[in-house]
Amino acid sequence: MIFSSIKNQIKAHPITTFFIVLGLSLSVLMISVGISSMNYSKLLEQEQEHYQPRHAVSVGITFAEEPNWQRVLGLFKNIHAQTGVILEEVTLSHGDAMMAVTPEYWTKKVVERFPLVEGRYFTINEIQEGKKVALVGKDRMKDVRVEGSDRYLTMGHDRYKVIGIIGVKGKRTRVIDYQVVIPMTSLPVAAINKLTSAKQLHFTIHNPVKDPYEDEKMIRQNMERLFPAAQMDVSPYTSNIMLHVDFGEQLALMIMIYLLAIVNAVNLTSYWIQERTYEIGIKKAFGYSNYDIVFMLFCEMCLISAVSVLIGFALQLLCNRMIEQWIDYPIHLSITHLSTAVVFVVLSAALTIIIPAMKAIRVQPVDVMNRR
Numbered sequence: 001m002i003f004s005s006i007k008n009q010i011k012a013h014p015i016t017t018f019f020i021v022l023g024l025s026l027s028v029l030m031i032s033v034g035i036s037s038m039n040y041s042k043l044l045e046q047e048q049e050h051y052q053p054r055h056a057v058s059v060g061i062t063f064a065e066e067p068n069w070q071r072v073l074g075l076f077k078n079i080h081a082q083t084g085v086i087l088e089e090v091t092l093s094h095g096d097a098m099m100a101v102t103p104e105y106w107t108k109k110v111v112e113r114f115p116l117v118e119g120r121y122f123t124i125n126e127i128q129e130g131k132k133v134a135l136v137g138k139d140r141m142k143d144v145r146v147e148g149s150d151r152y153l154t155m156g157h158d159r160y161k162v163i164g165i166i167g168v169k170g171k172r173t174r175v176i177d178y179q180v181v182i183p184m185t186s187l188p189v190a191a192i193n194k195l196t197s198a199k200q201l202h203f204t205i206h207n208p209v210k211d212p213y214e215d216e217k218m219i220r221q222n223m224e225r226l227f228p229a230a231q232m233d234v235s236p237y238t239s240n241i242m243l244h245v246d247f248g249e250q251l252a253l254m255i256m257i258y259l260l261a262i263v264n265a266v267n268l269t270s271y272w273i274q275e276r277t278y279e280i281g282i283k284k285a286f287g288y289s290n291y292d293i294v295f296m297l298f299c300e301m302c303l304i305s306a307v308s309v310l311i312g313f314a315l316q317l318l319c320n321r322m323i324e325q326w327i328d329y330p331i332h333l334s335i336t337h338l339s340t341a342v343v344f345v346v347l348s349a350a351l352t353i354i355i356p357a358m359k360a361i362r363v364q365p366v367d368v369m370n371r372r
Helices: 002-012 014-051 069-076 124-128 138-143 189-197 213-226 247-275 277-285 290-318 320-327 335-362 365-371
Strands: 057-062 084-087 091-094 097-100 102-106 116-119 133-137 145-147 150-155 158-166 180-183 200-206 231-236
Touching: 014 247, 014 290, 014 335, 057 213, 069 189, 069 213, 091 150, 102 124, 133 138, 133 150, 138 158, 150 180, 200 213, 213 231, 247 277, 247 290, 247 335, 277 290, 290 320, 290 335
Parallel strands: 102 180, 133 158
Antiparallel strands: 057 200, 057 231, 084 102, 084 200, 091 097, 116 158, 133 180, 145 150, 150 158
């Protein structure tokens, strides 16, 4: 009965039915994109937490005069073998743009922080000798030039040999896929001069197994010996990669889009009820109760909402690549999407028929006689 009733409504009101389905389908599409955005943002935060330096602190050193670079490296003499140093806020020119890089420094042992799809990490000898070698994220490989059997990345007018590709096989990990990691000792002279001329350097000190408090004290002692007039500030580590997304704003936007679709559907279904006064009156004359009429309307809207969900998901699958390029994150259907779709169908049907149901309840068989 429900299917035949819907079929009759589509024949009688094709335009209004089209706009109801269109509004709900677009709402489903936008809600689906919003859910994917929230899922992806949560994944990025988890990846950021997983790949960020362990037991890390930020160290800022302000110099009284422009420091000598070799003496700067002397700040880290006698720190723990597993303690690493990252020089922050470093960019190198690449073509017509600037490329963010992560210069790392180890004194005795290199701890591999990033997974590699291919190749190897640089060695302690390469760090000590200032070799121009680099680890490049797999999404940065388009910037790499192949020469014979070797690959090179030009940064700051220097050529770095790519010895490893950062990433996870078969998985996109945006937090690390764009990374470029080089030995801190291999920085171009121009970049070193620019950094030291500011008389202020920012480092991240980290250790995979323990708090680097003893290393902080050692760095401070070295600073007092090498740069007596310098000042050192230590603060908790904060990642420079800001991936946090305000889910509240996304949720508010999805609710607003959904409510607009519901208002549109309510207006159009109310028009249906006005056109169906005769049908409803006849049904009541043949023994249909108000409950039967309301349940019929609810089932009709559940069916329309379900069709809208299918169309919305179909649009997403058809336009998936275009949408991903537009919003810059992958769109995948998940259990959350499917469970939300079920709630969407029931809630949409319930909200949409409230006003039409009240109008239908007021229709009496005598209204049919008056209409005739």
